[in-house]
Amino acid sequence: MAKPSVIVVGADKGGVGKTTVSRTLLDYFTAHHVPTRAFDSEAPKGTLKRFHPEVTEIVDVTLIPDQMKIFDTLSNDESKVTVIDVRAGLLSPTLRALRDIGFLDSVKKGQITFAVFHILGSSLASLNEIEETAPFTADAKYFLVKNYVNNTSFFEWDQATHAAYFKKLKNAVEITIPKLNEMAYEQVELASVPFLTFVANKGRNGDAANYSFVLRGYVRHWLGNVWAEYDRIKLNDIIGTVAPAKGPRVEAARS
Amino acid sequence: MAQQTPIYIVASPRPHVGKTVLARLLIEFFRSGRRPLLAYDLNPRDPVLAGYFPKLVTPIDIADTRGQMMLFDRLIGRNAATRIIDVGYGAYDQFFNIMAEIGFVREARRRMIEPIVLFAADRAAVSVRAYGDLRHGLPDVTIVPVHNEFISVTCDKDDFPPTRAACRMIRIPRLSQMVRGVIDRPSFSFGAYMVATPGTPTEIHDWIAGVFTEFRELELRLLMGTLAASLARGSAASPGRGRM
Numbered sequence: 001m002a003k004p005s006v007i008v009v010g011a012d013k014g015g016v017g018k019t020t021v022s023r024t025l026l027d028y029f030t031a032h033h034v035p036t037r038a039f040d041s042e043a044p045k046g047t048l049k050r051f052h053p054e055v056t057e058i059v060d061v062t063l064i065p066d067q068m069k070i071f072d073t074l075s076n077d078e079s080k081v082t083v084i085d086v087r088a089g090l091l092s093p094t095l096r097a098l099r100d101i102g103f104l105d106s107v108k109k110g111q112i113t114f115a116v117f118h119i120l121g122s123s124l125a126s127l128n129e130i131e132e133t134a135p136f137t138a139d140a141k142y143f144l145v146k147n148y149v150n151n152t153s154f155f156e157w158d159q160a161t162h163a164a165y166f167k168k169l170k171n172a173v174e175i176t177i178p179k180l181n182e183m184a185y186e187q188v189e190l191a192s193v194p195f196l197t198f199v200a201n202k203g204r205n206g207d208a209a210n211y212s213f214v215l216r217g218y219v220r221h222w223l224g225n226v227w228a229e230y231d232r233i234k235l236n237d238i239i240g241t242v243a244p245a246k247g248p249r250v251e252a253a254r255s
Numbered sequence: 256m257a258q259q260t261p262i263y264i265v266a267s268p269r270p271h272v273g274k275t276v277l278a279r280l281l282i283e284f285f286r287s288g289r290r291p292l293l294a295y296d297l298n299p300r301d302p303v304l305a306g307y308f309p310k311l312v313t314p315i316d317i318a319d320t321r322g323q324m325m326l327f328d329r330l331i332g333r334n335a336a337t338r339i340i341d342v343g344y345g346a347y348d349q350f351f352n353i354m355a356e357i358g359f360v361r362e363a364r365r366r367m368i369e370p371i372v373l374f375a376a377d378r379a380a381v382s383v384r385a386y387g388d389l390r391h392g393l394p395d396v397t398i399v400p401v402h403n404e405f406i407s408v409t410c411d412k413d414d415f416p417p418t419r420a421a422c423r424m425i426r427i428p429r430l431s432q433m434v435r436g437v438i439d440r441p442s443f444s445f446g447a448y449m450v451a452t453p454g455t456p457t458e459i460h461d462w463i464a465g466v467f468t469e470f471r472e473l474e475l476r477l478l479m480g481t482l483a484a485s486l487a488r489g490s491a492a493s494p495g496r497g498r499m
Contacts, residue, residue: 183320213331214324217357 004074005113005239006103010086010094012129016121017147019047021177022085024226025117026052027196029081031227031250034241037079039070041087041094048085050192055079061086061094071103074112081239091118091129095136108139113239115141117175130172137171141238147177149185175229184218187211195223199250224250259369259481260335266342266350267375268385273403273427274375275303276438278341280427280463281373282308283445284470291336295326297350298343306441317346323353331359331366338368347385351392360396369397371477376400376415376424377407383414390418397422397480399473404429421476425469434458 009022022038026048029036038056040046049056059066061084074082086094095116098104107114116137118130130144188198191211199220203209227250265278278294282304285292292311296304299316316322330338342350354360354370363370372393374386389398399422400415408429417423430438437443437459445463452460 181320183324212324212328213362214320214327214353214357217327217359217362220358221356 002080003111003113003240004077004079005081005115006074007081007083007115007117007239008086008091008094009083009117009119010091011119011121012089012091012132013121014088016088016119017149017177018088018119019051019085020149021117021119021145021147022048022083023051023195024177024223025083025230026055027194027223028227028230028235029083030194030196032236032241034081034236034239035079036081036083037077038083038085040085041090042085043087046085051194061090061097067097067101071101080241092132092136095133099136104136104139113141114139115143115238117143117145119145119147142172143175143233144172145175145177148179149177173233175233177229178222178225180222181215181218184215184222187215188219195219196250199223220250258335259367260337261477262330262338262340262363262368262370264340264342264350264370264372265375266340266347266372267377267382268344268347269375269377269379269382270344271406272375272377272382273401273406274343275341276405277373277375277401277403277427278304278339279307280445280466281339281470282311284467285337285339287446287449287467291334292339293329293334293336294339294341295329296341296343297326297346298341300345301343304341312341317349317353327353327357327359331363331368333366351389355392360393369477369481372396372398373425374398374400374415375406376402376410378410378414386415390416397477400424401427403427405435419476419480421480422473425473427466427469428462430462431458434462 007025009018009025011018019040019042026036026038036055038048038052039059039061040048040056041059041061042048043058043060046056046058049058057069059069061067061070070082070084084094103112104114106112116133118133120129134142188195191198191203191209193202193204197203197206198211199216201209201211201216263281265274265281267274275298278296282292282294294304294308294312296302296312296314297317298304299314299318299322302312302314305312305314313325315326317326326340330340340350360370370393372389374389376382376386386398386400396418398418400410400412400417402410402424404427410424412424415424438445448459449463456464
C-alpha cells in the first residue's frame with residue numbers, strides 16, 4: 001500500500017478562496033490520474049461537493065464519527081490523496097484535533113504525508129493566523145497561499161512585517177494563485193462543474209455544453225498558471241506519485 | 256482538402272497609418288467577388304469602418320469581457336464567411352494579448368479557420384518593434400506587411416521581413432491628393448466605382464485594380480502555401496506511396 005497523503009486546505013478567515021484552491025488541486029490530481037478523495041467541512045451544504053460530487057463527502061471535522069471517517073480509512077482507501085477543505089474558522093481547531101488523535105505523530109514517523117495549504121487573506125489577521133498554525137505544521141509541507149483569484153490586494157502587507165512573520169517559518173513555501181477574469185469565474189460557478197470540465201466545454205453529466213470560447217480560454221490559461229505553481233513546488237513528488245517529465249497541461253482538456 | 260476560412264486582421268500599433276482604408280479595400284475586394292463576409296471595427300470611439308458599411312461591420316469594444324466574447328466567440332463560429340477585423344491602434348495590444356491568452360490561433364485552426372495579419376507598416380520605430388514582437392508572439396501565423404505609400408513614401412522592407420517567403424510586402428500605391436479626397440467620402444465605394452463609372456480608366460480605376468490584384472495574388476500565395484503544406488503532410492504520412 002502506497003503511503004497516503006493528506007492535504008488540508010484552510011484559513012481561519014472566510015471568503016479567501018479555500019474552495020477555489022481545493023478545486024484546482026482536485027483538477028490537478030485528476031489530470032495526473034492520481035486517485036483522490038475530498039472532504040468538505042462546510043456542513044451541511046458543501047461548495048466543494050457541488051463541483052466535485054463524485055469524490056467529495058461532506059463532514060463535520062469537529063465530530064468524532066466524521067474524524068474516524070476521514071482518518072481511520074486513510075490506509076485502506078484506494079485513494080492516494082485525501083484533500084480536506086476546512087471551513088472558515090476551523091483551521092486551527094482542526095490541526096489541534098489532528099495532534100490530539102495522534103495524526104501528527106504518524107506524520108512525524110513518516111507513515112503519512114501531510115501538507116497544509118494555508119490560504120491567506122489580505123489583512124494582518126492572516127499573518128497572525130500563521131503564528132497560530134505554525135506549531136502544528138513542523139513535520140508538514142506548509143504552503144502559504146496568496147490568492148488573487150478575486151483580485152485581492154495584499155495592501156496591509158508591508159514588507160518588514162511580512163518578512164518578520166515569514167522568518168519564523170523556515171519551511172513555509174509561498175504559492176501565488178493569480179487572478180481569474182470575473183466573468184469566467186462567474187460562469188464556472190453557474191455551470192457548477194470542475195474547471196477542467198468547463199475548459200473541455202462539458203456539462204455536469206459529461207454532455208456537450210456551449211460555454212463561451214473566450215471564457216474557456218481565460219480559465220484554461222489561469223488553471224495552467226495555477227498548475228505551474230503546483231509543478232514548481234513539486235506537488236507530485238511530495239505526494240509520491242511519478243509524474244511525467246512534463247505534466248499534462250490544461251491544453252489537453254480542450255473540447 | 257477542406258476549404259479554410261480566412262480571418263484578415265488589419266492592424267498597426269499606430270494611428271493614421273491607413274488601416275481603415277486597407278480594411279475598406281479588403282471588404283470591397285471580397286464583395287466584388289460576392290464572397291460572404293463578416294467584419295468588425297475595434298475602434299469603439301470612432302468606428303469609421305462601421306460608418307462606411309453600417310449593415311456589414313459590427314463595432315465592438317474589447318475593453319470588457321462581453322465585447323471580447325462578442326468578437327472572439329463569433330470569429331470561431333461555424334460560418335464560412337471570410338472575416339475582416341480592423342484593429343484600432345488603441346485595441347492593438349489588448350487584441351493580440353487576448354488572442355494569445357485564450358489560445359485563439361490553435362482553436363481557430365481546429366475549426367479550419369486561418370488568421371492572417373495584414374500589418375500596416377510605416378517607418379516609425381514603434382511599428383518596426385511591434386512587427387518584430389508580433390512575429391515572435393505568433394510564430395506560425397502569416398503576417399503580411401502592407402506599405403501604404405500615401406502614409407510614407409518609402410518603407411524599408413528589411414524592417415518587415417516576410418513570415419513566409421511567398422508572402423511579401425503588399426504595396427498600396429500613392430494617390431494624388433485630389434483623388435484621395437474622393438475616396439475618403441463616406442458614400443464612396445471602390446467596387447461600385449469600378450463597375451459604374453464608364454469611360455477611360457481613371458487614376459482611381461488603375462489604383463483600385465492594382466490593389467485588388469495585390470489581394471488576388473496574396474490569396475493565391477496563401478492557397479499555394481496551404482496546398483504545399485497539405486501535400487507535405489500527405490507524403491510524410493505515407494512515405495512509400497508512389498513507389499513501385
